[in-house]
Amino acid sequence: MAFARVACRAQVGLAAPLVSVEVSLTSGLPAFCIVGLPAMVVRESRERVRAALLNSRFEFPAGRITVNLAPADLPKEGGRFDLPIALGLLLASRQLRSGAAGERAAGREFYGELGLTGELKAVPGLLPAAIAARHSHHELIVPRANALEACAVAPALTRAADHLLEVCAHVAGTAPLALMAPAAGRSALRRHEAPPLLDLADVRGQAQAKRALTIAAAGGHSLLLIGPPGCGKSMLAQRLPGLLPPLDTAEALEVAAIASVGGADFSDQTLCERPFRAPHHSATVPALVGGGARARPGEISLAHHGVLFLDELPEFGRATLEALREPLETGMVAVARVARETRYPAVFQLIAAMNPCPCGRRGDPTGSCRCSPDVVRRYLGRVSGPLLDRLDMQVEVPPVPAGEFDEPAGERSAAVAAAVRHARELQLARQGICNARLADTELPRCCLPGDARGRQVLETAVRRFGLSGRSRVRVLKVARTIADLDGHAEVSVAQLSEALMLRSLDRVAARASAAPSTPCSRRPA
Ligand SMILES: Nc1ncnc2c1ncn2[C@@H]1O[C@H](COP(=O)(O)OP(=O)(O)OP(=O)(O)O)[C@@H](O)[C@H]1O
Ligand SMILES: [Mg+2]
Numbered sequence: 001m002a003f004a005r006v007a008c009r010a011q012v013g014l015a016a017p018l019v020s021v022e023v024s025l026t027s028g029l030p031a032f033c034i035v036g037l038p039a040m041v042v043r044e045s046r047e048r049v050r051a052a053l054l055n056s057r058f059e060f061p062a063g064r065i066t067v068n069l070a071p072a073d074l075p076k077e078g079g080r081f082d083l084p085i086a087l088g089l090l091l092a093s094r095q096l097r098s099g100a101a102g103e104r105a106a107g108r109e110f111y112g113e114l115g116l117t118g119e120l121k122a123v124p125g126l127l128p129a130a131i132a133a134r135h136s137h138h139e140l141i142v143p144r145a146n147a148l149e150a151c152a153v154a155p156a157l158t159r160a161a162d163h164l165l166e167v168c169a170h171v172a173g174t175a176p177l178a179l180m181a182p183a184a185g186r187s188a189l190r191r192h193e194a195p196p197l198l199d200l201a202d203v204r205g206q207a208q209a210k211r212a213l214t215i216a217a218a219g220g221h222s223l224l225l226i227g228p229p230g231c232g233k234s235m236l237a238q239r240l241p242g243l244l245p246p247l248d249t250a251e252a253l254e255v256a257a258i259a260s261v262g263g264a265d266f267s268d269q270t271l272c273e274r275p276f277r278a279p280h281h282s283a284t285v286p287a288l289v290g291g292g293a294r295a296r297p298g299e300i301s302l303a304h305h306g307v308l309f310l311d312e313l314p315e316f317g318r319a320t321l322e323a324l325r326e327p328l329e330t331g332m333v334a335v336a337r338v339a340r341e342t343r344y345p346a347v348f349q350l351i352a353a354m355n356p357c358p359c360g361r362r363g364d365p366t367g368s369c370r371c372s373p374d375v376v377r378r379y380l381g382r383v384s385g386p387l388l389d390r391l392d393m394q395v396e397v398p399p400v401p402a403g404e405f406d407e408p409a410g411e412r413s414a415a416v417a418a419a420v421r422h423a424r425e426l427q428l429a430r431q432g433i434c435n436a437r438l439a440d441t442e443l444p445r446c447c448l449p450g451d452a453r454g455r456q457v458l459e460t461a462v463r464r465f466g467l468s469g470r471s472r473v474r475v476l477k478v479a480r481t482i483a484d485l486d487g488h489a490e491v492s493v494a495q496l497s498e499a500l501m502l503r504s505l506d507r508v509a510a511r512a513s514a515a516p517s518t519p520c521s522r523r524p525a
Helices: 045-055 079-092 100-105 126-135 144-153 164-172 182-188 207-219 233-238 249-261 285-289 318-322 325-330 373-381 385-389 402-406 413-431 440-446 452-465 469-486 493-501 504-514
Strands: 002-009 018-026 031-035 064-070 108-110 139-143 158-161 223-226 307-310 332-336 341-345 349-354 393-396
Touching (some): 126 144, 139 144, 144 158, 233 349, 318 385, 325 332, 452 469
Parallel strands (some): 031 064
C-alpha cells in the first residue's frame, strides 16, 4: 500500500483546526473517493486535481484512491484542499521523491485551489489559518494571491507559489521557494497615520451632536442621533472612524481575520483602519448577526473594534434589532447550526440615526408636520425600549440655521482625535479597558461621584427620569468619559449633568409620563 500525509487547516468560525490530508493508493478497480465530511466543492476537487496533474505532465495513479480529511467529523469547505490532495497523490505514487520529500513536507502546511492547468488560485479565509500556523511554527506554502495575507501574520514562515510544479520542486528540494521578505509583513501592518478623508469640520453647526460624537469616540459609547432629514446625522456618523485611535496589531489581525472569513479580499491599505459598517435597513437577522449555511460572520462581527451605523433605525425589522440586544452586552455572538455552534466576536460601537416622526419634520417651528400622535407613537414604537435602554446617549440633531453654513468651520477631526486618544490613554491606565466596556464592579472605584452633591444629583435624576439600573450605569460611564476628556480625576456634578443631558429620550419619556402626550410632540429642554 502507498500512503502519504500532507497538512492543511480547515476553517470553523475564526478557528483553523489542523487537517491531515491522508492519501492511500491501493490496487483494485479505479476509484477516487474523498471522505471526512467534504462539502460539495471539496468533492469536486477530484476533477480539478486529476486535470491539474495530467496537464502538469504527471501520471494520474491507477487503482483505488482514498483521500481522508482527518479529523473525520469536522466539516471541510472550499477549494483550499486541492493542493494538499494533489501533493498527497504525487507523494503516495512516488512521482515526487518520497522519503526525504515526505520528511520535508512535515511541519509545512499547504493551501491552494488548483486550476485545470495546475496554476494556484487564491483561497478565501486564509488569515485564521496563517495565525494558527504561526503558533505551531509551521511553514506556509500558499498561492501568490494570498501571499500578502499570510505575510501580515507570519512573514518569516510564508512561501508563495504560482503553480503546482513550483510547489513540487520545493517539496523535492530541487528549487526551493524563497521565503517572503519580513519587510512585506511589516509594511502590511504599518500604521496609516494619514488624516481621515471625512473631516468633522465639514459638518456645520450641530455643536451638541459633535460633542456627543467626541464623547462616543473617547469612551467607546453607543449613540442615537434623532433629527429631521438632511441635518447631518449620516455625515456625523461617517466621521466617527476618523476620530477613533488606529487599531493596534492584535486588533487589526482580529478584524482582518473576521473580514477574511466573511469573504472580503485582503487589503493591506485598510488593515489598521477601524471598520465602519452601515447595513441597509432591509438587512435580515442572519445578515446582521451572522448565519447562513456556512455560519458566516454578520455585520456586527464585521464591525468588530469599529462602528456599526444603523441609519433610519425604525425602518429595521423588529426581530433584526432585537437580535442586537445580547451582542451589545456580551461583545460576542453565537451562530448556531445543526451540527455545531460558531462564535464570533462583536465588540462594536453602535451609532444609530432616526427621524423624529415618519415625515421627519416633527418639532419644526413652521408646524409643517402633519403626523398624528398615534402615527408618531407607532413609528417610535418600532424601536423597542430595551434597545433604547442600551444606547448610552440619545441626542437631538436640529435643522442647521441658514446663517451657520457661512460661519467658519469648527474643530478638525485631527484635533478631536488627539483629545480622544489622550482620554483613551487615561482609561487604559486606570482600568485597562474603555469606559463603555467597564465592568459593573469597577463603577464605585472609577465612576461614582466623589462628593455628596454629585451622588444627590444622580439619585434625583434616577427618581425623576425613572432611569433603569442599566441607564444609571450608562450615565455614570458617559460622565466618566466626559471627566477624562476634560482632564478631571473625579466625576462631579458638571459631568453627571452633561451625561444626563445626552439622554434626551429618557427626559422626554419622563415628561410624557407626567403629562400624557407623545414623546416627540415636545422638544427636550
Ligand atoms: N450640518 C451640516 N453641515 C454641512 N452640510 C450638511 C449638514 N447637514 C446636511 N448637510 C448636507 O446635506 C447632505 C445630507 O446630509 P445627511 O445625509 O447627513 O443628512 P441626514 O440627517 O442623515 O438625513 P436623513 O434623515 O434623510 O438620512 C450632506 O451630504 C451635506 O451636503
Ligand atoms: Mg441619513
